[in-house]
Amino acid sequence: MSLTPHKLGEIATITSSKRIFFNEYVDSGVPFYRSKEIIQFFNNETNSQPLYIAEAKYSQIKEKFGVPKINDLLLTSVGTIGVPYLVKDDNPFYFKDGNLTWFRDLEKKVVPKYFFYLLQTPSTRSLLNTRAKGSSQPALTIESLKDIELAFHNLEAQRKIVDILSGYDDLIENNRRRIELLEESARLLYREWFVHFRFPGHEHSEIKDALPSGWIKAKLSDVADVNHRTIGRNYQGPIKYIDISAVTPGRINLAQEYDFAEAPSRAQRVVKHGDILWSCVRPNRRSHAIVWKPAENLIASTGFAVITPTHLPTSYLYHAITTDDYVGYLSNNARGVAYPAVTGTDFENSRIVKPLPQIVQLFDDIVEPVLTQIYILNEGNVRLAQSRDILLPKLMNGEVAV
Template identity: 45%
Template structure:
């Protein structure tokens, strides 16, 4: 089926959008029964984003009509960050997520005319996003409305072709989701081993080691309580603008979520943000200095040459221990609590490099650290390999999406993809 046979219509001919509910701020909390979704739960290119420790929980009364179901399609109607307006996502689980007022719930008018998964990809296409943004109101923060979205002009194929296109693109998303699950399993395996050996002291040969007193309580003999600054450098290197490379790969605070670097942006150095200064290398740990309760931290693995990070990060570089030990030791609940308790500033609580350097860590013997590194570094490498696979899958999907949605690709030529 060629694009010449596709029909021209408006989104409003295919769907209607239901406004969300104004949940009361007094019931927002760090834990609760439901999660209030915000535009921050969308990826820029579309898709549901799990915010980890940054979720907004709700403890108040919940109208049942605004509890989302698995498979529901939602769209961001407020641009919390540039590029998010019009982004869509599919709800991954029933009974947990709440339909907030800044989001629209997409409801298909006629199931024989439109496929919900096809509409999901249509919303995330460039022509639709451009039209939504062009009709939005506001200057600093852009807003759209159901009526404006309904006026967006689109071209759609028959329902069977919609099913086929959605199936092809979903195949990529399914592979990405599967890799994400494997990444989470690998990290939990490493964290479980860390807790078993260095929190519960059930390490190999523990039954033959005597416990002794220390500032941290009773610890195995031979272990030491050390300042982080004694076993790692904080902000070791900063780029010199006078001898900077022509091009840099920049990691911004907004691109790091708990445990993951989501995007790296390439700039000419002359056009890079002024905060693009911290030099990073393989095995470094990035920790956002602002609002440490949000747990914006990540392990840097095999970065491109000339990769730099924002000065809003503390960059931890191990000097005497495996980088996986340092990463896991500085991302525990206890370490996060230490940072939060030492942060200063009301509006933007932040910590300094010295706060990191002064943190006390329990450091085991060198042979045990070596064993831990041998067990966990391969896990980190496998996780990094899966993340790179996902980057390639997203890149391929994003190249294919506009061609499929414009009819440039004959779907018969894509049989082997799905």
């Protein structure tokens, strides 16, 4: 099937936003996106530190200049180049000028989601990066984007390609929503039993010193080890390395493969099934996750506290050390201005509630299978994404006919 070249300036109106100043951020209102947020959305990561502008400011901009609407597209254009975001609904938001470029009126010349996929091919990514200017902070200008030429299928073929690739994305999204529901069900059960004390048999339990009878406050070091496994300096061979940037709330998003001799110097923490990773840097960002059925050679950065449960199951301990109160404890103990951080000792000295063993066991009997189901769904999404990413460039360059 023949492809037709078009300059991007021919298929869309390419522009940016009106400038929003730092003092115009507010505590709540209309979401405000930068490149960071767009990259997080693209990777299905949680935005743990959202920014907002006032609704009145948004309404003023919308009336005078317009705002992104369904099927418009934003593209990261500074630093990390070429990550696309297709607007899927009419929920209001605005975005940072310079960081992001706005493609409007796509529907007049192209199927918007086809263009979204086209921007993800390795050849397009490479082309965008070669057109970026600047060494320390590469950037794509609006004028340079207008002049970039890409090859497009006809509209009928574009729709077929979108149908094929959307099938993968729909399955991934369905699994992601199932994961969110499973995670929420575990959190709600934890709160019901261990915060509100409505656990099985609670009506027969007396409250003493703000805890049910037989429950105690324990130091984390009494129920878990912190950073007790380190890879030997003489180790030889490949490793899978988790950097602190690879963990977002509840997720390990990437484990990079290295030969150990060439791995970052921070690649030292050995992690095993059931361990809990907690980033020591900026704990208010809640970068923590459970390690479940990992590769044997999985190694984490020394920027993490690796918490290994010894006298409580992972299912209980993870929820106990990710509550708002626990995050507050870590944030209050963080030291440093530019990179506020806690240490393994801060984790060891923290205190958590240790319920009666039979109650914890009942909780684990319910939640451990949930953790396994989450793992299975996540693994399924990895395989779906890999299959989609193999097929995508072949569809786009015509190697696979539609």
